[in-house]
Amino acid sequence: MTEVLSDAIRTFTYPFIHDTYRYSTNVEKAGVEQKTEVGSWGGTILNVTDEYHHEIAERARVMARDDSRYAVLPHMYPASWDGARHLMRLAAQEFPEHFQLEEEGDSLHWHNSLLGIDDTFRYGDDASLPMPPLEYIGRQLGEDIVLMDEREGHLWVDAGLVTFAAGWSLAFNVGMDFQRMHGPVPRAVPEGVFVRAEQFLLRLQPGDDHRRLNWVFQPDRHLDLGMNSYPDWLPSIMSFMDDIGDDEFADRVHIRIEIQHFIRLAESNAVMFLISTRLLSLRDLARVPSWARQTLSVVEEVPQDMVDYKGMTDIRPAIVKWLTEYVARLDEE
């Protein structure tokens, strides 16, 4: 079977390493290119892809309906500047063809040629920007951004711009500590995973950056699966299995990957958490035979409580069925 694979497949963040999956602190250094069966991903921290304009428009649409997706507690004001500047530096360094940043002390000149934005402003001076710094840069990147403050030996979710949450809400979580925020994760499970994860994050030294992947299957290409907008997307997902035809199933079901980055900001000492959401249809995923086989093994085996938590209760049997038939055909060929 020879077929020309699309860029989306060749650069896809295929997440599975083993034939089974459990939550773990599966953290690795950021910015290191990871080879896959058919290509690679991860050479950069930020993801500026063909989806960029769609992500920016979608973020603007979500914000227009619900501005609680952006929150900065007052004490996070310096951290929000530190985070915004870090993101601008990173964008300019990783994608110089799209973004430029000139710095002279506190004077910053930012240019985003993809959106035709060109601003000069002063670091630390909100009045010199059309909107607060974290919102400003957040509206120009596809990544969700969370800033965590460190105090009392813990991390606190105290600021962010999150429009593409999968089943959670920044407005609900803001002000919570790291352990409480992860309270609902089931089986998470060898006891102490989040204690160790937090310890790890607390140990990050200035400029350190790491990443991990998370995955789930979902109907269609919704980026925003936030708690705040249940009414917008939940009905179509609830009725998805009733309405879907066999022939369109694999095109409409998608694997959703969250590329999560953890970066210790150097000046404010805050930990910046970035989530880049990538979507690939089950049909495209299965175009790589080893991916189809391993994904079948993983999805079949995942414990029910994890499936329920991920919101895959209804969809799992159908994914398993489709992949089983698909893999059987591969084996015949």
Add this chain to the structure above:
Amino acid sequence: MTSRQLRVSAIRDLPGRVRTVTLEPLDGKALPSFAPGSNIGLQWSDKLINSYSLVGDHSSPASYQISVLAQPEGSGGSLWVHNLQLGEVVTSTGVRSAFAPVAIAKHHVLVAAGIGVTPVLSHARWHARWGHSFDVYYVHRPGQGAHLDELQELCGDRLHTYASRTEFWAEFPQVLATQPFGTHIYTCGPLAMIDSVAQAAAEASWPEGRVHSEAFSSAALDAGKPFTAIFARSGRTVTVPSGASMLEAAEEIGIKAPYLCRQGLCGECRVSVIAGRVDHRDLVMGAAEKEDGNSMMVCVSRAADDLLEVDL
């Protein structure tokens, strides 16, 4: 951690046998920003690294500055710094943040004694920049106040100076009794000063979590009892004798462990504890963290009982 080559580009003598050394990057590129209270380690002999607080601009620094008190009776690091010549190249560790301001504080009380002024200066610079509410209480011998001029410029009437600890203590209990709710205290100086500020704060009913400190000399620790150490990742079990640290015991059998200061100050040698209770003797971890007992600094901390299993 990334080590870095830095060149001595300026030397300035301050009152009180303190010398400020400016270090610039060899490649001329901007250095990373740093959090107030951060330090860098300078390698001053084959195996020895001393940490010094950064006192200069922390937002977009073109160079790093350290201010070091000459201590002829010390182990030699401070005199090494004082002997550095213009143009000399030194090796530094990456920047470490170990004494950052608490962002949520409503007001910051900064207490500096002697050379303990260095991280306090950096905190004051930060608070002045972001318009935070703060006061600086600086104890120094008459005429020997390093960085006094800069502090005056940054703080104005928020700077309170004392020529002796007696003078300081005549006033400070009243300060402790009258701070707004949500104030945090940061003390930097000799251990005795830190202890007495912490004790006075406790007597004035301050919650422990609002009282912070960075020590400039660590009290000698006792040799401790022998105990059994299990290095789980390496699959080795050894006895740590009295007078030797768990870190030394690990190195003895060829286990590589991270470390810098070997004095319980820098936090580099933290490892996860798998089993056993820890007698924490470091100055890095907070009280709550020590109570959790999930990790320890193997350079100074020991088993509270007979056995300790760690992820090393």
